[in-house]
Amino acid sequence: xxxxxxxxxxxxxxxxxxxxxxxxxxxxxxxxxxxxxxxxxxxxxxxxxxxxxxxxxxxxxxxxxxxxxxxxxxxxxxxxxxxxxxxxxxxxxxxxxxxxxxxxxxxxxxxxxxxxxxxxxxxxxxxxxxxxxxxxxxxxxxxxxxxxxxxxxxxxxx
Numbered sequence: 288x289x290x291x292x293x294x295x296x297x298x299x300x301x302x303x304x305x306x307x308x309x310x311x312x313x314x315x316x317x318x319x320x321x322x323x324x325x326x327x328x329x330x331x332x333x334x335x336x337x338x339x340x341x342x343x344x345x346x347x348x349x350x351x352x353x354x355x356x357x358x359x360x361x362x363x364x365x366x367x368x369x370x371x372x373x374x375x376x377x378x379x380x381x382x383x384x385x386x387x388x389x390x391x392x393x394x395x396x397x398x399x400x401x402x403x404x405x406x407x408x409x410x411x412x413x414x415x416x417x418x419x420x421x422x423x424x425x426x427x428x429x430x431x432x433x434x435x436x437x438x439x440x441x442x443x444x445x
Contacts, residue, residue, distance in 0.1 A: 312398055315405045316356045323397075324348040325390070330381035344381040347393040350374060365404045376400060 310318040330344035351357065351365050352374035365371060378396050380389040417425075 310394055310398055312401045312405065315402060316361070318349065318354065318356050318401075322349065322354050322356065324350075327386060341384075341386070343384055343386045343389060344379070345386060345389040345393045347378040347380075347390075347397055349376045349378075349397060351376060361405055365401065368400070368404045370400070 309320050310323065312318065324347070326346040326348070327342035328344045328346070329340070329342055351362055351371060354362070357365070365376075366374060370376065376397065378393045378400070380393045380396070382392060383389050
């Protein structure tokens, strides 16, 4: 990897750009690889020396506000979603001991997130008024229930 693609972050982790394929969103646009920012760091948990020395945890960042692949309507729909902080979607994966597998999982999760966010909202149900027969059935049930409860009461003294 050349130095053009590698920049250091204050935390000591590495950030890589422009070295994977474009991300195709099912039923949506294709995000250019240059708009995805990758960070790698050591992941916690079990794994012994391997997990302490290898940068297997993956963090995928996608800045929605500066993306050229999305139009304004798509951006506003995505920005309304839960999990978008300051216009940036952050996906963290550390499930595998393999950085490659974690990168694939991160790409898949970002694609799923964007696909769900870009789905059109469900159609609103047209409000209707209950029909006459339904009202009569409801009132008949109320009368029957009232009669049942009245019969359970102790008799009134005369």
